[in-house]
Amino acid sequence: MNEKIRAQHLTRKAMLYVRQSSAYQVSHNLESQKLQYAMQDRLHQLGWNEIEVIDEDLGRSAAGTQTRTGFERMVAEVCLGHVGAVAAREVSRFARNSREWQQLVEVCRIVDTVLVDQETVYAPRQSNDRLLLGLKGSLNEYELDLLRQRSLEARREKAKRGELVVAAPVGYCKTEDQRLEKDPDLRVQDAIRSVFRQFGAIGSVRQTLLWFLEHGLQLPACTPRGEIQWKRPSYGTVYRILTNPIYGGAYAYGKTECTINYEGGEPRKRDRRKPRNEWLALIPNAHDGYVQWDEFERIQCAINGNLRLAGHAGAPKNGEALLAGLLRCRRCASKLTLHYTGNRHDALRYSCHRGWLDKGQPRCIAFGGTRADAAIAEAVLQVVQPAAIEAAMVAREEETLKQDEVLAALQRDLQAARYTAQRAQKQYDAADPDNRLVADELERRWNDALLRVEEVESRIEQQSRTSGQTPPAQPDEFADLAAALESIWPQADARLKKRIVRTLIHEVVVDVDNATSEIVLVIHWKGGVHTEIRVPRRRRGENTTHTSREAIDAVRQLVRICPDLVIAGVLNRNDLRTGRGNFWTQERVTALRSHHQIPVYSSERRAAEGWMTLTEAAAFVGVSPGTLRLAVERNEIVAEHPLPNGPWIFNRNSLGGDAVSELVARARARRGYPTKPMAQQGSLDLSST
Known part of the structure; x- marks a missing residue:
């Protein structure tokens, strides 16, 4: 021991x-x-x-x-x-x-x-x-x-030479001599290319993801064993594909670093993504990429531009503000911030207060954004109108290409599903029928594979019908598009309008001229041209919300036959609202009439001028209301119909012509009379016993 x-x-x-x-x-x-x-x-x-x-x-x-x-x-x-x-x-x-x-x-x-x-x-x-x-x-x-x-x-040292390949991302395989080559599976290659194509057409990572989810398309992913697994895409999957330099044909190493921090006495590892200038190695054109390196660089610029930071406009959002992220203060060169105010948060207001927030300096400028947005929209429409037809043709062609791409992806899914079903069938045929523990499981797998084939085939059939309903683009269809562009613009999606504005405009330098009470907008177009626009500034207390012209004209016509309470109900039934988006009441109709100097309803004036409803006019002529309405729709009799879900308005003077006489004659000719007078006719009394 x-x-x-x-x-x-x-x-x-x-x-x-x-x-x-x-x-x-x-x-x-x-x-x-x-x-x-x-x-x-x-x-x-x-x-x-x-x-x-x-x-x-x-x-x-x-x-x-x-x-x-x-x-x-x-x-x-x-x-x-x-x-x-x-x-x-x-x-x-x-x-x-x-x-x-x-x-x-x-x-x-x-x-x-x-x-x-x-x-x-x-x-x-x-x-x-x-x-x-x-x-x-x-x-x-x-x-x-x-x-x-x-x-x-x-x-x-090995990484600096581009010879160190730790793992191959999805879409690539690592060779024995430490190189990257594309996956031989064409389905995987087409799926990766479709991600880049859709981002080039949409310009947003999240919208690209939503496109794949909308059409039910899957993307490949690598399992820990290095096998390819198809699954529902996520935002991280799409983002990693779009930002990995390997897909641009470049070799990159040292993009992240691991740091050790002690929290509560315990070491904790933290991974940090380094900027590109700190990477250990970046060698363009090192292997065959899914996109060219120049195209990959443009994609990175687009993704960075979608970040809502200083110097970036940010990705288009659902808000109605057209100039969010594009306005820069002329006095302090800071980006203006956007605020939604009002009861429904629909009033726009741009303000510059970065200096006050960061350095305690006085606030620069602030103004309502409705008129500024309208002025910029008008300037943009003037620029894009000459190319409206060409842009519409390109948009139709791009939509057709997108549908064809979805159909091609489904065809590839069908081919893979059929291969899986055939392999499952071979495994089932090779099994011993007496060994039911194995045969039952193989039969279940075969049935699942056949169900997958049937599902993909039905989706292909549905997509083929959808694609066939879209006719090829014809120039004649868009002949009036340039003239109608101003009417189409207000109903367009907010994100689409923002994308159009960001495509044409780099930024807008803004200032407020207190002497003239104007908003000065200097537009910096993408081509290098600068345009100055002056917009009157809204005065304190001035109302920027107005009742629609349709509602005003309807009230002007309905007061001939209806009081204010009935008019309010008619306007509400037709989904017409006040300028502030409220429902109509008797008091609001009265205030609208007073503001536009529309006379109040009077039964004496109605009788003197001869105004009638459809029922009253039919009784005056002597025909049924349905017959009279059909005659009005055939333009045989003159009448007014201010709103679709509202009353008809007739005048007694328009019911005395030849057209009315012919209508009455035709109605009486079609009318059937009994063979005996009513007093001489008996009654049919059937006994209940």
């Missing part, structure tokens, strides 16, 4: 610590595991009968960046005085950092616990052994740093 081992050590249990640094070592370095477990024999030879093996930390590094529950439990047992010896094949198994190593040595010194390895026994209470343990701990830490540094330098 070793002289450093005493009776008090043997009365306590011994703990054997087994550890390997990585999962690869655990799976492949099996001989090292056997040697570590064999340390139990050495402990038996030294006199211990009770031995506890701690192998919870297999596959975990001892460099101090991972939590080792087994090591912590061992230290806790030592602190409680339950352990007489801690053993390991090598002392480097305990720790490769000074913090944990010195902690273990100090705890063992206090409670008088010895350390055992394959060579000797260490008593931490002895100065020489404590010095030796300290040197070994420092050497272990230095050895780890030296190995890591050598490995890292070799890795970096």
Whole structure:
């Protein structure tokens, strides 16, 4: 027995610590595991009968960046005085950092616990052994740093030459000579290309994702085993494809770095994405890309432009503000911010207060945005009207191409589904029918594959019908588009209008001229031309919301036959609202008449001027209301119909012409009379018995 081992050590249990640094070592370095477990024999030879093996930390590094529950439990047992010896094949198994190593040595010194390895026994209470343990701990830490540094330098040099390929992203395969080549599966290639094509047409990562989700298309993804799995796309999947330089044909390495921070005394790893100028290697045209490098760079600029930061307009949103992110203050060169005010948050207001928020400086300018947006929209329409027909033709062709692309993707899905079904059938045919445990499972898989084929075929049929309903574009269809563009603009989607404005305008420098009470807008067009527009500023208390002309004209006509309360009900039934979006009431109709000087309804004036409703006019003429209405629709009789869900308005003077006489004659000719007078006709009384 070793002289450093005493009776008090043997009365306590011994703990054997087994550890390997990585999962690869655990799976492949099996001989090292056997040697570590064999340390139990050495402990038996030294006199211990009770031995506890701690192998919870297999596959975990001892460099101090991972939590080792087994090591912590061992230290806790030592602190409680339950352990007489801690053993390991090598002392480097305990720790490769000074913090944990010195902690273990100090705890063992206090409670008088010895350390055992394959060579000797260490008593931490002895100065020489404590010095030796300290040197070994420092050497272990230095050895780890030296190995890591050598490995890292070799890795970096290989990466600078573009020869280090750690893993191939989806759509690529790694060759034996450390190169990247496209996946031979054409379905995978077409799916990756479709992501770039749709982003080029839409210009937004999220809208590209929504396009795939709308059409139910899947994207490929790599499993941990390197196999291709088709699944529903997510935002991260689309974003990684669009921003990975590999798809642009470039080799990139060192895009991220790992930093270690201590939170609550525990080390935490954090990954940080570095800017491009800090990457270790970026070699364009290193392999065949899915898009050209110039096109990839334009995509990155578009994605960065969608960020709502200083200097960027941001991606178009659903809000009605047309100039959000485009306005820059002429006084302080800061971006103007947008606010929605009002009861329904529909009133726009642009303001510049970055200087006040950041530096405590006075506020610059602020103004309502409705008139500014209208002025910019008018300027944009004047620019795009000459090319409206051409743009419409291109849009129709792009829509046709999108439908064809969806159909082609579904055809590829059908081909893959049929292959899976055929393979499942072969597996089922090759199985032994008597082995029902296997045959039933293979039959279920075959049925699932056939259901998938049927589903894709039905989707292809539906998509083919949809594509066939869209006729080819003809120039004659868009002949009046340029003239109708102003009427189409207000009903267009807000995001579409913003995309058009951002395509033509770089930014708008704005200022407020207090002398003339005008908003000065200087438009910087993308082509380098600058245009100045002056818009009158809204005065305090001025109302910018107006009742529609349709509602005003309807009230002007309905007061001939209806009082204000009835007019309010007619306007509400036709979904007409006030200028502020409220429902009509009798008081609001009265206020509208007073403002526009429309006379109030009067029954005496109605009788004197001869105004009638449809029912009254039919009774006056002597025909049914339906007959009279049909005659009006055939333009035989003149009448007014202000609103679709409202009354007809007739005038007595228009009901005395020849057309009315002919209508009455035709109605009486079609009318059937009884053969006997009504007084001489009997009644048919059927008995109930």
